[in-house]
Amino acid sequence: MAHYGDFQHEIYFGGLSGVLPKYPVDFAGLEARAQAAMAPSLLKYVQGGCGDEFTQDSNASAFRHWGIVPRMMVDCSVRDLSVDLFGMTLPTPLFMAPIGVTGLCTQDGHGDIAAARAAALTGVPLTASTLSNDPMEDVAAAMGDTPGFFQLYTPKDKDLAESLVHRAEAAGYKAIIVTLDTWVTGWRPRDLNDSNFPQLRGHVLSNYWSDPRFRTMVGRPPEQDVRTGVMTWAGTFGKVLTWDDMPWLRSLTTLPIVLKGICHPDDARRAIDSGADAIYCSNHGGRQANGGIAAIDMLPDVVAAAGSTPVLFDSGVRSGSDVAKALALGATAVGVGRPYSYGLALGGAEGAAHVLRSLLAEADLLMAVDGYPTIAALREAGARRLP
């Protein structure tokens, strides 16, 4: 049982006594502060998306045409925000989405570790990206008792894929999240027009550098021959996955396999028939393809197709009410992306924990006021599509 009364109390009564929260409690404020604090190239990379960012903008604005209907005279004095996922009971429905440059979000370059510490502080699982600045074993070790998930960018080299997955198992990750929409990166003008951008990419290769199979592929220590190391990485980074690859992926692990990037109900059905344990409805925050429909608008169809299979969701979640709406529309758990990166940039683990707690406090308050003591009650009520 987790509720965020203490956090609300701290924020409200701190405010009354003239002590403001250390970081903004809303997304607009957070982004504005992060914008001033982050190096320009890093900011463009994190904040930006594909094309003219129509899809990215739609992801967030589409939440505005879904509404929750309040119910009265329900005892909501205690809320239970817990959810069941992969045989675990998580204290809250939030998780941190994989962010492949998290290392650089803190000044020391160890933002992945800071994100893992935010997970330890809040009980909100971190999805560790393949593209991290610290090896996945070190990231897992910093999560304390909070479970973590490993996000796989499937390399073309199958032995390397197997090695990464086995390392994730050994490090204690509880699920493998396979990202389907990024075997190649999308058309991102902010990065393409930025001469500093390529340098950012060198900071996401530690899972490769530390991998025995990768080192064999390079043929010599990549630290001593960075160019060959980077070329080897570029050559193997993204395998084009098809449904025919599912038996092979399935054979790599007994951990739950989650397919990330699914927005079409037919793909959700096919994923489940092919042995996926969960669906992850997301359009990568609009960073991969522009012109697409907002992810939240596809969630109801994906949930309907998934039946009893869990559906994770991200893309455009900016507030506690967005979290509540995604849950009402059937998400089992809700992923936070850019907001926690900004939290890391402003205050490391503490900043990211603040962002997660703010989202949870707002969602918890909404449930308290609107008469939904549990996530199940919210889900049963659903959300209305506004005209």
Ligand SMILES: Cc1cc2nc3c(=O)[nH]c(=O)nc-3n(C[C@H](O)[C@H](O)[C@H](O)COP(=O)(O)O)c2cc1C
């Ligand atoms: C800077 C950045 C890097 C990302 N890197 C990855 C990644 O390595 N793997 C992945 O599956 N998704 C990655 N994503 C996508 C997120 O997991 C998530 O789908 C997205 O951020 C959700 O949208 P939102 O940020 O608008 O909430 C990245 C997103 C951002 C903003």
Ligand SMILES: O=C(O)C(=O)c1ccccc1
């Ligand atoms: O930026 C991203 O969203 C992402 O997933 C990625 C892909 C390749 C290299 C670096 C990040």
